């Protein structure tokens with residue numbers, strides 16, 4: 001469970017998150033949508049402490065991760081993250097990318113880590129790419145490797161920051177399919193996305209951010225059919 | 241113009257020996273510069289303002305003054321201050337090593353900074369701690385940025401090494417001068433060692449290119 005309480009984030013004089021509070025229960029899939037620059041990425045990155053909130057608190061399973069004394073790395077081990085631009089390690093093969101963190105962080109043996117990595121790569125449909133370097137892969141393949149890499153740490157929560165925004169249209173589906181499989185396993189997922197149909201289909205709840213504020217939240221049917229705020233109505237009129 | 245290379249023939253072994261003298265102290269200087277340069281580069285990328293400050297002041301001093309002045313201070317001025325002589329070989333290594341460290345540290349720092357920030361974030365998001373992140377993820381990528389510039393630095397060092405002749409160290413350059421004085425002809429011995437410098441730099445350049453090609457293979 002993730003509990004965000006009154007999260008505010010300043011970059012210098014610029015306040016990009018304003019008093020955001022929400023609770024994400026275990027196994028829930030939450031989509032974060034909103035216009036560019038509204039603070040979606042920043043909020044997501046606060047959840048694994050890639051950004052530190054200026055004020056407010058975040059609890060994960062009742063552990064206060066915004067505590068100064070907390071071991072950030074230990075928190076992050078339990079939270080996978082997938083980036084818009086993949087950020088695969090270019091000097092490692094696909095298999096090495098996925099098997100690296102379990103060896104270094106969880107101290108698994110090479111054999112154990114690689115066998116788990118192969119299973120995960122199998123699941124995301126990349127069995128035949130284990131020995132390839134990332135630059136030989138298409139965008140969709142890269143993103144599937146990135147998902148496998150995050151899953152290799154066996155996280156309880158997965159964060160996605162526009163995982164399909166950098167992809168050619170014909171590759172979006174293969175990545176969304178992998179994410180749907182993940183939804184079916186009961187993973188807790190927080191997804192920043194511009195794929196409204198996907199959000200409608202898989203999300204249990206939608207958070208709509210604008211100007212750093214959590215303007216509206218609700219279940220997708222309600223939100224997409226009957227947005228309550230004018231801000232959300234305007235936004236949906238533009239993107240749907 | 242009457243060139244006469246026959247006169248330098250007896251001196252050729254003497255001058256050739258200079259190759260090893262030059263290569264020897266250049267090699268040790270590169271090593272000193274590399275090790276100290278890596279340490280300074282690490283200082284520059286830490287969060288500690290104090291260590292950063294030390295490294296920056298160091299770099300500023302050694303890049304901001306002539307190398308020949310640094311060499312003179314070590315060889316002539318420090319013994320005057322301390323009463324202990326410093327051998328030409330040790331002086332040369334100190335001057336070149338300390339000077340090169342300043343340049344090497346800048347090259348390494350820039351190479352590390354040039355690695356995509358997303359790489360650090362990906363590692364952090366996986367819970368990888370600082371040391372393995374540096375060792376396994378950042379540095380292997382930084383090496384590709386660093387190596388070509390480092391090779392240039394080694395080539396510059398090899399050529400600039402000729403200024404140790406000013407403290408009487410018997411390197412290639414000094415030997416050419418000695419031969420010149422002996423036979424009252426300067427052009428031939430200078431041309432001879434000039435060719436040797438050129439070949440050494442040529443070989444270094446080729447080695448550098450080969451190393452770069454190998455690194456590019458994963459691209």
Ligand SMILES: Nc1ncnc2c1ncn2[C@@H]1O[C@H](COP(=O)(O)OP(=O)(O)OP(=O)(O)O)[C@@H](O)[C@H]1O
Pocket residue numbers: 011014016034035036037038039040041042043
């Ligand atoms: N590291 C940073 N330093 C300064 N300002 C930042 C930083 N990161 C983000 N911002 C600013 O914070 C605001 C919110 O950015 P954020 O990336 O969270 O928006 P977003 O909703 O994810 O937008 P997009 O849909 O374009 O990805 C923007 O105005 C951005 O310029």
Ligand SMILES: [Mg+2]
Pocket residue numbers: 040041042161162
């Ligand atoms: Mg964003």
